[in-house]
Amino acid sequence: MAPDPARAEIVVDLAAVRHNVRLLRGLTGPDVAMMTVVKADGYGHGMSAVAAAARTAGATWLGVATVEEALALREAGDTGRLLCWLGVPGEDYSAALAGDIDVTAYSQAELAEIEDAARATGVTARLQLKVDTGLARGGARLEDWPDLVAAAAKAESVGLVRVTGVWSHFACSDEPRHPANDDQQRVFEEALEITAAAGLTPEVRHLANSAATVLRPGSHYDLVRCGIASYGLDPAPGETAPDLGLVPAMTVRARLSMVKRLRAGDSVSYGHRWTAPYDTTVGLVPAGYGDGVPRIASDRVSAWAAGARRPLRGRVCMDQVVVELGDAEARPGDEVVLFGTGAGGGPTATEWAQACETINYEIVTRIGGRFTRTIVDSEGTQP
Ligand SMILES: *Cc1c(COP(=O)(O)O)cnc(C)c1O
Numbered sequence: 001m002a003p004d005p006a007r008a009e010i011v012v013d014l015a016a017v018r019h020n021v022r023l024l025r026g027l028t029g030p031d032v033a034m035m036t037v038v039k040a041d042g043y044g045h046g047m048s049a050v051a052a053a054a055r056t057a058g059a060t061w062l063g064v065a066t067v068e069e070a071l072a073l074r075e076a077g078d079t080g081r082l083l084c085w086l087g088v089p090g091e092d093y094s095a096a097l098a099g100d101i102d103v104t105a106y107s108q109a110e111l112a113e114i115e116d117a118a119r120a121t122g123v124t125a126r127l128q129l130k131v132d133t134g135l136a137r138g139g140a141r142l143e144d145w146p147d148l149v150a151a152a153a154k155a156e157s158v159g160l161v162r163v164t165g166v167w168s169h170f171a172c173s174d175e176p177r178h179p180a181n182d183d184q185q186r187v188f189e190e191a192l193e194i195t196a197a198a199g200l201t202p203e204v205r206h207l208a209n210s211a212a213t214v215l216r217p218g219s220h221y222d223l224v225r226c227g228i229a230s231y232g233l234d235p236a237p238g239e240t241a242p243d244l245g246l247v248p249a250m251t252v253r254a255r256l257s258m259v260k261r262l263r264a265g266d267s268v269s270y271g272h273r274w275t276a277p278y279d280t281t282v283g284l285v286p287a288g289y290g291d292g293v294p295r296i297a298s299d300r301v302s303a304w305a306a307g308a309r310r311p312l313r314g315r316v317c318m319d320q321v322v323v324e325l326g327d328a329e330a331r332p333g334d335e336v337v338l339f340g341t342g343a344g345g346g347p348t349a350t351e352w353a354q355a356c357e358t359i360n361y362e363i364v365t366r367i368g369g370r371f372t373r374t375i376v377d378s379e380g381t382q383p
Contacts, residue, residue: 008254008287009372012045014053015379016249016341020232021057023245024213024224032220033204035061035083037227039069044292044365045231045250048076049375054230055080061204063225067091070101083128083165086138093117093125102126102164106138108151111161118160127152128165128202129195133187134180135171145191146198153198165204166195170219173211174236181212185219210235214244232341233360234350248348250364251340252371256283256305257320259330268322269314274299281325282313285336290318291369293338297321300355304346305336319370339363 025034036054041047051062051073062078064070065086073082084096085104094117096103105111105127118125129152132139140148155161168188172178188207195202204222210229212219215236228235232248262268262282267275283305289295295316302309306328313324323336342348353360 006253006255006372006374008285008291008370009252009374010044010367011251011253011340011374011376012049013247013249013251014049014375014377016232016247017045017050017053017230018057018379020230020246020249021054021059021226024210024226024229025058027213027217028220028224031222033061033223034059035063035206035223035225036230037063037209037225038073039063039065039227040365043227043231043361044367046373046375048073048078050230050249051076051078061223061225063227067093067096067101067103071095071099074099074101085128085130087113089113094121097121097123097125100126102128104128104130104167105148105152106130106132106140107144108148111148111151111155115155115160118155124159125161126164127155127161128167128204129163131166131168131188131191133168133184133191133207135169135184137169139168142187142191146194149195149198149200153200156200163195163200163202165206165223166192166200166202167204167206167225170207170209170212173209173216173219174239176211176215176236176239181216181219211239214240228361231364233348233364237350237354237360248341250349250367252338252367253340254285254287254336254338256323256330256332256334256336257286258284258332259325259334260284267314269298269317271315274314276313276324281327281330283310283323283325283330283334283336285312285321285323285338286319287338287369287371288317288319288321291371292367293321294352294356294358294363294366296356297352301339301352302347303336303338304340304344305334306330309345309347310336 036059042050070084083102130139172180206223208219208224213224232246349363350360
């Protein structure tokens, strides 16, 4: 490979995103709609590029947390169905309604704000209602559900809203044998009965995130909301089939700033946490915790350089970290891959996450800082 001029970059392959979205659609069959979740800048991959790739691969819906994220997608030219789900008191939903965005109410207070926006804009709000089936995060608790549903039905009867969806979210879908999954789905069924009894006819009922899409087919209903798996990362390491075929879309790489020889007994980086037990070569990677490389990764993870896995040695600093190259031939400017597709035996974000006591979501979402982002398409087609 020709040397890449970038100092440190995040390379995102849209062909991998399309592959993953198609693969996930294959798990649900054609009667279940696919929502690709692109919140938090597409889990750090670049929201609008990922969104366009997901649309190409058949995502009829996109999902984001905030109204601002949804509006940014409209700015970027996306025109398809788009749901957002996290407001704050005083939220102005007018722009969302004008932008043809489906909005979510967790409570009657939120519903009232959405009705205000419908009156102000003259647009019938496309409204989804979220029930808290046991995550105890967003959504109406079951005891408050009948009143929320009744208020929504009333708003629908006067043309202020159209209830397009009813949904909830799992707490333990990455632990398929956890009893909370069955409990939550039972509560969801109850909430759906209450919704139907109130005369509401939502287009989409949805409950499954990536892990449930893969591990709990009975939770697919009309639509699945896939985030992490769309980026090629395992939503439930140790639970999903290893040959599922997801391809990580993100590769994080840099060029070695410097290469030097250490003698046995030399200690590396702040606190001298690692001492070379033998003579060895180290390379300086120009990225650190200021760029989202977790400080806890110190002495725990490997990168890929000079044709092999190479351990990070000593403390991760704000701007730099040291990788041990052994006796390999390496020169300043050589490429080092912190994590990527795993093809050829290199490290993955999932492996970094496990070493850093976190989840792959956090590794890819937080990487950024001074890394530049390069969007590529390994199939050479337009995204
Ligand atoms: C982030 C999010 C998802 C996507 O979850 P993954 O585990 O990444 O598939 C789905 N639904 C909601 C409500 C979310 O907040």
